[in-house]
Amino acid sequence: MLEVQNITVQFGANKVLNDISMTFEQGEMIGLVAPNGTGKSTFMNVLMNYVKPTKGKVVFKDGLSYSNKSNEVKIHQFVSMMPDQSDLYNHLSGREHLKMFATMWQSDLKLIDETIEALNMGHYVNKKTGTYSLGMRQRLCFAMQIVTNTEIMMMDEVMNGLDPNNVEIISKILVKKKAEGKIIIIASHLLDNLEKYADRIFLFNKGKLVNTNQVIEGFSQAHIKTIRVKNMEDHTKQQLHELFPNLELQTLTNGMSLIHLPSSEASLLSSFTSFLVERNVVDFAFGKVTLNDLYSMYYHEDRNGDSQLKKNNHINYEE
Template identity: 50%
Template sequence: MIELNNISVSFGQHVVLDKIDVTFMPGEVIGLVAPNGTGKSTLLNVCMNYLKPQTGKVIVHGTKTYKGPKENSQIYQDISMMPDQNDLYPHLTGYDHLKMYQDMWRSKNIKIDNVITQLEMGHYVKKKVASYSLGMKQRLCFAMQMVSDTSIMLMDEVMNGLDPNNVELISRVIIEKRDLGKTVVIASHLLENLEKYSNRIFFLFNGKLELFLDKEEGYTDKATYVKLNSEEAKKVEDLFTNCYQVDLNHQEHLIRVDETAELPGVLSMLIEAGILEFSVGHLSLSDAYQLKF
């Protein structure tokens, strides 16, 4: 468990994190969503004590806080952040990196060879990193965090540079770690698969965390949305003057229906106008991202 208590960070007059209070629990995956440069990495760096906030404190497992070298060393046995590709050493092999990370965290409950097999790295892990593609490096960075085997795992843009097969592969491992009781926090502007494995998803907007989805409680936005083609929407948009409407990239059109009882009437009007191709449901993560940012 990791708790952020009244965390604020500013750079000059620019407020990046504004009095954030949130707790991330064991056995859950947290998605932090925002464009690059809006504070996601700053929040993770505060969690790791790489950056000290102007106000507030980080509490790990209910009692531990960053105070000095002794206390910090103890916390770093509980928490890790996925390394960046710039942290890799070109002259070392992937296996060298995994052994180094396992030794640094003194993790004994996870076998390197099992991680290599699970992440399908056997054909390249003993080659020097200088020969790796971007996707291979990204898998190695993820594997390095896996062998650290900490109870809290922070990941910044974990899916960068991965093809769809590897996105699915990494997603399965994240779900496994969640089910083992890990706290996994993923900061990303890439939304593929995020709803699949996240227990809670927050937007980081104007320095605040805004909850989008809690799997136990449902979507924060309880409205129903009807999505249709923007060209088709032009035929009927005057019929829905009482509904919130918006175009997405001039290709798709959203009609927001706040009251469930109003939905049959909206659908009837679309059908009467000859518009039969539309979808109905909650606002998707990708659509909410477009509307927010």
């Protein structure tokens, strides 16, 4: 268990984190999503005690908190943060790094070879890290955290610089670790991947953590009904409003129009499909609001110049 109690981090007049209270349970994968500079890294650094909060505290199992150095040592036996590529020693091999981390956290050394095999690192892991590509270094950093085998794992942009195949490999390892009961907290800009695997996803707004289900009620549920239409003409939008006045239309900055349906009744879907096809609109798809859509809605202005963040819409798209 990990509980955040009234955490505030303030630099001068700027509240980077503003009175955040939250509980994370074992076996949860948590996603953190926001533009740079909005508090993701600061939040994770507070959880590691790298940044001291202005107010509040972080509480772990058995009521442990960062109240003294002795407690910090105890906490860091079961909490870890994925190292950064700048933390690697170019004169050491990947295997030496893995052995160092496994030894520091007193984990099972068998994890080293298991992790090397799972990440397909065998052909380079015995070479000095100074010879590694960015992708190889990133995989090593991830592997170093995995061999710690801590109960709580935090990762900032774990997928950076990885090709789709390695993203999928790492994702499967994370799912396995979650099944083992670990708390995994990931800050990432790889939204499709995060949406696929995270149990809960939080945005940042004015120093607060905002659950995606607070922005769009039922966002995490599969039964949200939305039609995504690329580059819909203005005159078609006008006709849409006239013929379907109860439907809500949003146009994102990338030109994608989201049409939110009050239900998934076959008659409504059929009528709307006919409406689009009759107007030669063929690039559309039925589904749900994606995390990419939500990010754009929440942090960017739509084509009418209205900031979705300022409007702070809370929309119910459930059937």
